[in-house]
Amino acid sequence: MDPVSVIEGRSVSSSGDVLSRGLSVRALRNAHAGPFAFDVPPGTCLVITGTSGAGKSVLLRMVADLDPHQGDVALDGCFCSAMPAHRWRRQVVYLPAEPGWWSDSVLDHMPDDALTRDLMAQAGLRAGVLNDPVHRLSTGERQRLALIRALRLAPRVLLMDEPCSALDEGTTLMVEAMMRAAMAGGTAIVLVSHDPTQAMRMADLRRELVHGHFVGAAS
């Protein structure tokens, strides 16, 4: 792990300066992938493409500090290793391709309030899904509910793993509009996508991942 010191709120790492606003990944790696180093400023979207098994999910999980790793990640100049992990994950929220549910009732995962209703309308979800058991929802409905569950936290960074894999084109565009709204509020997004047209629409930055490493230059 890189030695990290915090001097008067400004963080300095041996692996170089980090963004004072936004997400900075430095020398992040485990046995299978990396090292990775990249920056995602607030309000921008980095799209990561690559074949299955290239290490895209591993990278997102390491950024969220869900898997053991070396190297560090900073948000607004504060290093992940310097704060309690649950505080980090509350701001840097990982959305897995297949979201998990800790009970069969949607309302155990989010309250039925104005914010939820508003986000549901934006995602094109019918009002009834809140009262349906989770196991009876479609994969696409679960994906959008997981996004709403995450957006309710107003995260600073969203790490999205194939968020639209189960959605039709129209709904995909609605979800992308939600992502843009979050970006307009300053959220940085790291998006893993297999859909080249989505990558084209969303990407401010693009990287391609092959066998656990970025290939080519940043674009």
Next chain:
Amino acid sequence: MTPILLNTGDLVLAGGLIVGCVVLSLVLSLGIHRTLIVAAVRMAVQLMLTGSVLLFVFGRSSIWLTLLVLAFMFSAATFEVGSRQVARLTPAWHFGIGGFSTAAGTIIVVLVGLLTALQPHPWYQARTAIPMTGLLLGNVMNATSLSMNTLLSMISRERAAIEARLILGATRAEAMNSLIRQSIRTALIPTLNQMAAAGVITLPGIMTGQILAGMNPLEASKYQIVLMSLIVSGNMIGATLSAVLTATRLSDARGRLRLDHLST
């Protein structure tokens, strides 16, 4: 208080019953005759051996000899407590956590029993300490192994649900709390059933033994009440310790779920 002693004829009769079961297994092709014979012989040899060892140890009244017997019992319990789980931790942790929780739960309640209610002289007197420990050890071992088994299988099955809480900013304690509670409850169900059934549906073992040995039934009931309370407390301690330690081992200081700590 004259116990009714059994003679050789009684043992032959017991053996005859086993032979009857074996014959029945053959006639009905249950396929358990082999296992039955092995189990019966094992049981007889183990019990006669235990009886002889205890006879010898009781005669000596040596604290070291008592401790040696107890150490043997605890080692056996440590092995058994971790033996039948499907999902397991790596061996050192699996038997370490199982053995430690069982021993801690047992030792605490045995000491409470020996130093307060029973008060034999001296307090480590083998005739009291060894059977007491044996009784509690067996119970705590069951509760501990049930608790570990439930938690290990739930955590490996509910990985997505636990991580769903973690990625939204829950600490590892918050993420696994409900699973830990469920494991402890599951581990205590047999004990709770036993307590509810005591005296109504079954006559508990200790009470039966005391009555057969000539004790006044009311006195035997009091004994049973104290011992049952010790059992349930020991079970609670063992089940809670093993669940908390197992959950801790399957996560790390950064609040990650570490299923790589399961043995594959």
